[in-house]
Amino acid sequence: MVSIQSLRYLGKRLIFGVFTVWAVTALVFLLMHLAPGSIVDTVLGGGVITDEMRQRIIEQYHLDEPVYVQYLLWAGDLLRGTSASRTRPDSQSRSCSRTDG
Numbered sequence: 599m600v601s602i603q604s605l606r607y608l609g610k611r612l613i614f615g616v617f618t619v620w621a622v623t624a625l626v627f628l629l630m631h632l633a634p635g636s637i638v639d640t641v642l643g644g645g646v647i648t649d650e651m652r653q654r655i656i657e658q659y660h661l662d663e664p665v666y667v668q669y670l671l672w673a674g675d676l677l678r679g680t681s682a683s684r685t686r687p688d689s690q691s692r693s694c695s696r697t698d699g
Contacts, residue, residue, distance in 0.1 A: 623676065627669050637661060 631637075638655045639647070640687050656662050 623673055624669070627672055631665065 599674050633640075638652050638661070639658065641659070642651060660668055663671070
């Protein structure tokens with residue numbers, strides 16, 4: 599039989615664990631946004647960037663949304679395991695970012 603003290607201890611540890619995971623994800627997100635340079639330029643890897651390409655990246659990564667909305671979308675993708683699609687450009691964006699020569 600499990601004692602009340604054991605359940606309280608487990609409950610506290612669970613709450614602390616959830617808080618820790620949230621704090622780490624918030625810190626990672628904050629550091630990504632505080633890094634020097636534009637996220638759009640980072641995603642496209644430099645090179646010639648047209649206004650259309652820039653707008654497509656802004657829409658794809660929801661950079662036109664408030665920061666808290668961006669965090670919630672990013673955290674949701676992270677929970678679903680789809681965060682790689684938001685951190686790496688699709689092949690079409692990558693191929694458009696380079697110029698011949």
